[in-house]
Amino acid sequence: xxxxxxxxxxxxxxxxxxxxxxxxxxxxxxxxxxxxxxxxxxxxxxxxxxxxxxxxxxxxxxxxxxxxxxxxxxxxxxxxxxxxxxxxxxxxxxxxxxxxxxxxxxxxxxxxxxxxxxxxxxxxxxxxxxxxxxxxxxxxxxxxxxxxxxxxxxxxxxxxxxxxxxxxxxxxxxxxxxxxxxxxxxxxxxxxxxxxxxxxxxxxxxxxxxxxxxxxx
Numbered sequence: 470x471x472x473x474x475x476x477x478x479x480x481x482x483x484x485x486x487x488x489x490x491x492x493x494x495x496x497x498x499x500x501x502x503x504x505x506x507x508x509x510x511x512x513x514x515x516x517x518x519x520x521x522x523x524x525x526x527x528x529x530x531x532x533x534x535x536x537x538x539x540x541x542x543x544x545x546x547x548x549x550x551x552x553x554x555x556x557x558x559x560x561x562x563x564x565x566x567x568x569x570x571x572x573x574x575x576x577x578x579x580x581x582x583x584x585x586x587x588x589x590x591x592x593x594x595x596x597x598x599x600x601x602x603x604x605x606x607x608x609x610x611x612x613x614x615x616x617x618x619x620x621x622x623x624x625x626x627x628x629x630x631x632x633x634x635x636x637x638x639x640x641x642x643x644x645x646x647x648x649x650x651x652x653x654x655x656x657x658x659x660x661x662x663x664x665x666x667x668x669x670x671x672x673x674x675x676x677x678x679x680x681x682x683x684x685x686x
Contacts, residue, residue: 476550480599482591483673490552490564490599493540497553498533500560504584505529511585513648515623520646547571550604554583554596561587564596566604566615575613577604581629588625591673594632598669601633605661605668613661618644618654630657634672 478490493501505512519526529536543549551565562583569577579601583593597617603609618641619626630637635657643651665671 476544476552476603478552478599478603480595480670482595484591486556486590486592488592488595488599489555490596491555492544493537493551493553493563495534495537497560501553502530502533504560504562508584508586512582515582515620515626516648518646518649520651550600550610552600554581554592556587556592561592562596564593564600566600569604569610569612571610571612575611577610577612577615579615579617581626591632593625594629594673595670597629598633598673601659602668602670605664614658616656616658618656620647620652621655627655632673633659633669635659636663 475492476490477492480488480490482488527536527539540549540551543551548569549565549567550569551563553560554562554564562581564579564581566577566579579597581593581597583596601615604612604615616638617626617630617635619630621627621640636659638656638658641654641656644654644656645652659669667674
């Protein structure tokens with residue numbers, strides 16, 4: 470299904486910091502590339518890589534225009550939705566829904582990253598909650614389920630799943646090619662029936678929500 474309307478979302482962290490989520494634009498090139506380069510060591514252990522024999526991964530810095538076009542095409546087709554996270558007037562990270570499937574499944578997988586300079590401020594869980602609530606809203610994408618896959622040795626992302634009270638579904642062996650090898654991932658999910666009023670965003674505002682999952686580190 471083709472979609473023409475640009476998605477722009479807003480949210481507020483538990484500490485009261487406002488964020489917005491919007492598509493990446495051609496004019497973001499310098500800021501976006503600088504953010505990625507500044508945080509290269511911080512992000513490398515969690516970044517997807519291409520397994521041997523796969524097609525070369527796009528060099529975003531060399532072809533930023535092509536990167537923007539690809540994300541726009543994915544959004545128009547309905548198969549994905551990638552949005553930069555903006556605080557004030559600065560891009561601080563990105564949140565993305567991939568593998569969006571409608572029909573009988575109505576599901577999506579979420580990924581996200583933020584720069585080290587804003588880590589610990591509740592921005593990542595707020596961004597994830599905001600896009601997930603949009604995806605599961607009948608006025609949005611009307612999905613039934615969203616899921617996250619997180620490496621067992623990624624405590625920052627495990628904390629995001631815990632803050633959102635996501636239900637753990639088990640370990641997926643050698644699930645994704647990350648940082649040069651196939652890595653195990655813990656899988657977390659939520660379906661619409663598990664959400665109360667206010668969706669995942671409300672769980673951030675009420676950390677003792679009865680639906681919060683228990684996690685072991």
